[in-house]
Amino acid sequence: MATRLVQINMKARDDSALGGFWAAALGWGLASEGPGVTNLEPEGFVYPAPVAVCVDLVVSPEPKTVKNRVHVDLATRSAAHQAELVARLTELGATRADVGQGDVPWTVMADPEGNEFCVLDSYYDETGPIASVVVDCADPRLMARFWGEATDWTVHEVTDQKALLRSAKGVGPYLLFLRTPDVKTGWNRVHLDVRPYPGDDLAAEAARLRALGATAIDVDVPWTVMADPEGNEFCLLTPS
Numbered sequence: 519m520a521t522r523l524v525q526i527n528m529k530a531r532d533d534s535a536l537g538g539f540w541a542a543a544l545g546w547g548l549a550s551e552g553p554g555v556t557n558l559e560p561e562g563f564v565y566p567a568p569v570a571v572c573v574d575l576v577v578s579p580e581p582k583t584v585k586n587r588v589h590v591d592l593a594t595r596s597a598a599h600q601a602e603l604v605a606r607l608t609e610l611g612a613t614r615a616d617v618g619q620g621d622v623p624w625t626v627m628a629d630p631e632g633n634e635f636c637v638l639d640s641y642y643d644e645t646g647p648i649a650s651v652v653v654d655c656a657d658p659r660l661m662a663r664f665w666g667e668a669t670d671w672t673v674h675e676v677t678d679q680k681a682l683l684r685s686a687k688g689v690g691p692y693l694l695f696l697r698t699p700d701v702k703t704g705w706n707r708v709h710l711d712v713r714p715y716p717g718d719d720l721a722a723e724a725a726r727l728r729a730l731g732a733t734a735i736d737v738d739v740p741w742t743v744m745a746d747p748e749g750n751e752f753c754l755l756t757p758s
Contacts, residue, residue: 519723520670521712522685523693524566526588526651527753528633529578529707530556536631537575542610543592543629544573544647553577560646566713566758568685570646574711582632585617585700587750588708589634590691591624593642593649600625604637633708650682650692651710654700655748661695664731664747669712706751714757724754 530536537556541548546558554577560570594600604625615628623639642649655661662681666673671693675682681695714723724742728734731747742754 519714519718519726521668521714521723521727521754522566522568523571523651523669523671523710524713524755525572525574525711526590527574527576527709527711529580529582530575531577531579531581531631533575533577536629539610539612539630540573540575543607543612546573546647568687568690571648571651571691578707580705580707582707584703586634586708587654587700587702587706588710589636589652590648591636591638591650591652591694593645593647594638595641595643597639599641600637600639607637644689645691648691650694652694652696653710653750654698654702655695655750656697657748658695658697660747665693665695667730668727668732668746702749709750710752711755712752713755716757718757720754720756723757727754 533554533556537548537558541558544558547561549557551557556575558573559565563570565572592603594603607627611630612627615626615634617626617634619626625637626634627637628634638649658679658681659676662673662676665683670686671683672686673681673683679697683693714720727744732744735743735745735751737743743751744754745751
């Protein structure tokens, strides 16, 4: 058994408006499964598939108070494309952001609700618009061990500073665990959603994840909420 990273979940004050920004930023389609929930995925996409990690925006009254521990890195094809993308995102409502990055070649930005993201200077042409989903952590090696066994994604690189995973199919974005001195405080405003394969037993998969080091979180929702070994919340969805 194994899970797959299928989407990231982002809290929003206005899911529809923020969804409009990200749909335009990524060039993806926008839909709603009900009030307060906006779904983003590529046009013509058949969910779930490893070629993309989708985005769900869910309305929340809780304000954003600290830097997100999960963010996306946007792919570019060239220096000219990077500059063009930064300009287009600015027109859509994004702003430059200072998270203490210093003098770096990539551009750190924030969406209209303040969620940080990066426009990379490293050039990608095979990941889609999201080059990587980035998770701040204290121990990349620990995270690589857990997430490498929790999912069927392949571990490509592990050092004391970072761990890099990608779907075993060799398509779609990367999952990057980046060492940071920041301490996790409160619930993550952005988190990962994973889903078992069709025919897998949800309870057995939850038990397997607990054996790997995850902990169950008691929340009154119809899906399973857990936390990885560093306390990052994630949702275990029904098999599909």
